Amino acid sequence: MTELSRPAAPAAHPDPIIEIRDASISFPGIKALDKVSFRMFPGEVHSLMGENGAGKSTLIKALTGVYQIDSGSIVFDGAPVSFRSTAQAQEAGISTVYQEVNLLPNLSVAENIMLGREPRRWGSIDYRAMRAQSRVVLDTLGLDVDPESMLGSHSLAIQQLISIARAIHINAKVLILDEPTSSLDADEVAELFRIIRNLRDDGVAILFVSHFLDQVYEIADRLTVLRNGRLVGEHLTPEILRIELVEKMIGKEIGTLEDLEQRVRENDQSTPESVPFLRATGIGRKGSVSSVDVRIGEGEVVGFAGLLGSGRTEVARLLGGIDRADTGTLEILGDGIRLRTPRHALSRRIAYSSENRRAEGIVDELTVRDNIILALQADRGWFRPIPRKRQDELAQSYIEALHIRPANPDAIVRNLSGGNQQKVLLGRWLAVAPRLLILDEPTRGIDIGAKAEIQKLVISLAENGMSVIFISAELEEVLRLSHRIVVMRDRRKVADLDNDDLTIDNLLALIAEGDADEELGETA
Amino acid sequence: MSALLARIVSSRLFWPLVMLAVLFLINVIAFPGFFSITVRDGNLYGSLIDILRNGAPMMIVAIGMTLVIATRGIDLSVGAVAAIAGSVACSILLGAPDPADPGTVAIAILTAVLIALVLGTWNGFLVAVVGIQPIIATLILMTAGRGAAMLITEGQILTVNSAPFKVLGAGFVWGVPVAIYLAAGVFLIAVLFTRRTALGMLIEAVGINPEASRQAGVRARGLLFLVYIFAALCAAVGGLILTANTMAADANNVALFIELDAILAVVIGGTSLAGGRYSLVGTVVGALVIQTLVTTVYTVGIPPIITMVFKAVVVTLVCLLQSPTTNEALAAFRRRLALRAGKEAVSV
Numbered sequence: 001m002t003e004l005s006r007p008a009a010p011a012a013h014p015d016p017i018i019e020i021r022d023a024s025i026s027f028p029g030i031k032a033l034d035k036v037s038f039r040m041f042p043g044e045v046h047s048l049m050g051e052n053g054a055g056k057s058t059l060i061k062a063l064t065g066v067y068q069i070d071s072g073s074i075v076f077d078g079a080p081v082s083f084r085s086t087a088q089a090q091e092a093g094i095s096t097v098y099q100e101v102n103l104l105p106n107l108s109v110a111e112n113i114m115l116g117r118e119p120r121r122w123g124s125i126d127y128r129a130m131r132a133q134s135r136v137v138l139d140t141l142g143l144d145v146d147p148e149s150m151l152g153s154h155s156l157a158i159q160q161l162i163s164i165a166r167a168i169h170i171n172a173k174v175l176i177l178d179e180p181t182s183s184l185d186a187d188e189v190a191e192l193f194r195i196i197r198n199l200r201d202d203g204v205a206i207l208f209v210s211h212f213l214d215q216v217y218e219i220a221d222r223l224t225v226l227r228n229g230r231l232v233g234e235h236l237t238p239e240i241l242r243i244e245l246v247e248k249m250i251g252k253e254i255g256t257l258e259d260l261e262q263r264v265r266e267n268d269q270s271t272p273e274s275v276p277f278l279r280a281t282g283i284g285r286k287g288s289v290s291s292v293d294v295r296i297g298e299g300e301v302v303g304f305a306g307l308l309g310s311g312r313t314e315v316a317r318l319l320g321g322i323d324r325a326d327t328g329t330l331e332i333l334g335d336g337i338r339l340r341t342p343r344h345a346l347s348r349r350i351a352y353s354s355e356n357r358r359a360e361g362i363v364d365e366l367t368v369r370d371n372i373i374l375a376l377q378a379d380r381g382w383f384r385p386i387p388r389k390r391q392d393e394l395a396q397s398y399i400e401a402l403h404i405r406p407a408n409p410d411a412i413v414r415n416l417s418g419g420n421q422q423k424v425l426l427g428r429w430l431a432v433a434p435r436l437l438i439l440d441e442p443t444r445g446i447d448i449g450a451k452a453e454i455q456k457l458v459i460s461l462a463e464n465g466m467s468v469i470f471i472s473a474e475l476e477e478v479l480r481l482s483h484r485i486v487v488m489r490d491r492r493k494v495a496d497l498d499n500d501d502l503t504i505d506n507l508l509a510l511i512a513e514g515d516a517d518e519e520l521g522e523t524a
Numbered sequence: 525m526s527a528l529l530a531r532i533v534s535s536r537l538f539w540p541l542v543m544l545a546v547l548f549l550i551n552v553i554a555f556p557g558f559f560s561i562t563v564r565d566g567n568l569y570g571s572l573i574d575i576l577r578n579g580a581p582m583m584i585v586a587i588g589m590t591l592v593i594a595t596r597g598i599d600l601s602v603g604a605v606a607a608i609a610g611s612v613a614c615s616i617l618l619g620a621p622d623p624a625d626p627g628t629v630a631i632a633i634l635t636a637v638l639i640a641l642v643l644g645t646w647n648g649f650l651v652a653v654v655g656i657q658p659i660i661a662t663l664i665l666m667t668a669g670r671g672a673a674m675l676i677t678e679g680q681i682l683t684v685n686s687a688p689f690k691v692l693g694a695g696f697v698w699g700v701p702v703a704i705y706l707a708a709g710v711f712l713i714a715v716l717f718t719r720r721t722a723l724g725m726l727i728e729a730v731g732i733n734p735e736a737s738r739q740a741g742v743r744a745r746g747l748l749f750l751v752y753i754f755a756a757l758c759a760a761v762g763g764l765i766l767t768a769n770t771m772a773a774d775a776n777n778v779a780l781f782i783e784l785d786a787i788l789a790v791v792i793g794g795t796s797l798a799g800g801r802y803s804l805v806g807t808v809v810g811a812l813v814i815q816t817l818v819t820t821v822y823t824v825g826i827p828p829i830i831t832m833v834f835k836a837v838v839v840t841l842v843c844l845l846q847s848p849t850t851n852e853a854l855a856a857f858r859r860r861l862a863l864r865a866g867k868e869a870v871s872v
Contacts, residue, residue: 320739322739341738341741342738342739342740342741343738343741343742343743346740346741347741352739354736354739359733359735359736360733360735360736360739361736361739362733362736363728363729363732363733363736363737364732364733365728365732365800365801366725366728366729366732366801370725370728370729374725374729374737374740374742375740375741377722377725377726378726378737378740378741378742378743379741380722381722382721382722382723382726382746382747383721383722384722385720385721385722386722428740
């Protein structure tokens with residue numbers, strides 16, 4: 001498994017600066033990394049690819065000493081290492097620049113670059129040396145920034161470059177950039193890439209993590225793909241087609257293909273083209289998605305497909321009233337409406353189940369019972385409590401229907417496994433009897449058994465007339481469950497597929513960008 | 525047996541109750557008559573009664589504070605609100621032709637409570653609508669409130685003479701001090717109000733995970749108004765008892781630092797300052813611990829100079845006992861107990 005064929009090492013640097021061999025990391029109920037091997041060469045930009053839950057951040061955390069690997073080994077600069085903290089990793093020469101700049105906005109640029117390693121003189125900080133050294137580092141990056149200015153007075157892009165300057169000053173041999181471009185505009189990205197190339201030419205190994213395929217193809221020399229905590233492959237960027245890459249990231253199991261096309265046909269009971277339950281025309285939100293049309297019939301399952309950051313979640317949040325749309329119109333059963341709050345959406349029988357289960361879904365210190373009745377109780381108001389007997393009935397019925405374990409309504413939700421937490425959350429939304437249920441990544445990070453149960457549930461809900469929007473990074477799953485699929489790319493809707501167009505090749509081509517037919521021809 | 529012990533040790537009320545028991549023990553040793561309650565003129569007297577009666581205002585304020593803290597908030601203005609309530613009541617009584625008229629007293633009390641309602645709404649507005657951090661939002665009223673109370677009393681200590689009003693602080697009904705009834709009443713109202721309705725669960729949900737609660741359709745804004753208003757009402761009741769006790773409105777000194785004792789009572793009672801699950805019973809025990817501590821200082825004869833230090837030591841102890849690190853160590857201890865229990869079962 002680990003002896004996958006790998007492309008050759010670069011001629012100039014035949015030995016990797018850092019190499020992970022057969023590393024595994026487990027968390028309760030989930031294997032986050034399963035015998036993953038990964039290597040980076042000096043003087044190369046390496047991109048780590050994978051969807052949510054693929055294990056990218058776990059791998060980065062293993063590299064930087066945040067997590068310890070359960071098995072396997074890490075070799076850095078020719079010697080086995082086991083970092084106990086990020087500070088240790090940083091000291092050794094592995095620096096990370098995160099998406100959110102984690103420096104101190106109310107200190108000066110120089111102080112931020114030198115933080116923790118200030119030049120000293122007579123026991124106090126030598127500010128003159130600090131300025132001079134910062135100047136040198138900034139100059140090597142070609143950054144025209146006053147070292148004495150406040151960090152917070154600069155744009156996010158500059159702050160990010162200053163974090164890189166800090167990493168350079170620590171003498172980083174490996175520089176990890178985690179989603180560095182997600183909040184930058186085109187010019188800023190160009191500036192960042194210029195700096196990345198300079199560093200690469202100086203022999204630094206750079207790990208560039210981004211969900212923007214264009215940027216990966218522009219900057220990365222080599223890439224490693226992970227899926228579900230496993231290594232899928234390592235490739236030289238020019239040698240892998242975009243569509244192949246997406247396929248590897250999302251997964252395509254030929255064996256199940258027939259089965260799922262069968263499924264699609266069975267599902268195709270052609271819902272009568274009367275008034276759809278919900279029709280959105282041109283909805284969008286500044287800085288998020290622009291001008292998306294969506295139509296969902298009663299009893300219809302509509303899949304949203306697209307890569308992370310494509311806008312699939314953003315549209316779902318607009319439809320669920322979580323974020324307010326500032327353009328476009330929305331009709332529910334023909335009535336025009338503006339959804340102001342989640343509460344408002346719920347009153348119109350639309351429930352949105354967040355992709356972010358921990359932060360926006362479960363209330364972890366409360367019991368299973370309280371979590372299940374929460375939305376229903378919120379709707380009934382403060383002074384009409386659901387009678388205890390009814391609460392128990394509700395909790396019991398969802399525990400049974402969804403196979404929640406432990407089957408104890410008094411269990412604190414925090415102590416449940418991810419899959420069971422997800423089921424509790426589903427129970428909450430089902431308890432309000434929605435007519436449109438929006439499920440954003442309901443199967444992420446949960447075990448196979450729970451996944452299959454949730455898929456089955458979606459099918460039976462739709463058969464009973466509930467409309468469902470189903471979002472998942474796993475294309476196979478979306479295909480299996482959906483009557484129709486809305487494909488998103490770059491925060492726009494690029495296709496609305498149904499019936500015969502619902503094939504995995506079609507979807508892959510659309511998601512990967514470019515003209516569908518052309519690319520299909522290429523791969524065929 | 526060990527399993528039962530483990531359950532008891534893991535209860536949130538365990539350490540506060542142990543603390544209370546230890547304090548009682550110290551008192552009994554220093555003063556053997558500590559537990560004795562005597563009946564004089566049909567009224568109950570004794571150290572325990574004193575603790576309950578003197579602790580009542582702080583306990584009432586702490587009960588209000590509990591719900592605020594459960595929403596991740598804090599209310600620093602309760603002392604100021606208490607002072608305003610007392611000042612308003614006294615100035616009305618002083619201005620009335622007959623301060624001893626029960627009707628006048630009722631009006632004075634009602635006005636004080638109504639003003640507290642307005643003040644609580646103000647705090648709720650700042651926190652829920654304007655979105656100011658609770659500690660800052662209530663700091664405004666904490667500082668401004670004492671000033672307002674000074675304006676009401678015109679800088680004087682207003683001394684009143686009104687028998688019906690005095691009942692609030694020093695009266696007895698069926699042998700038990702009125703302040704104790706008031707504390708019990710506020711406690712019962714808080715429990716019924718939050719546990720017999722959906723309020724308690726929704727308050728906890730908002731305190732634990734505001735965004736998840738919003739997405740589930742919980743109206744957090746209304747809940748925030750409610751808890752700050754309730755806290756202010758509790759503060760007013762506490763302030764009225766304290767004022768009635770001395771029969772004087774001292775805008776500068778009445779209920780001074782009561783917010784700190786109240787917060788402490790809540791924390792000792794096991795409600796986390798991070799919000800979420802709260803325990804009103806815990807708060808009552810916490811308030812009793814603090815009040816008993818004050819009494820202990822007198823019975824044991826600790827010199828007043830080191831009273832504050834003594835209090836600090838006890839509070840540090842309680843906080844240590846409740847810290848996550850200590851809890852982890854205790855959890856390890858419990859696991860050992862359970863393991864041993866398992867082994868015993870096997871060997872039998």
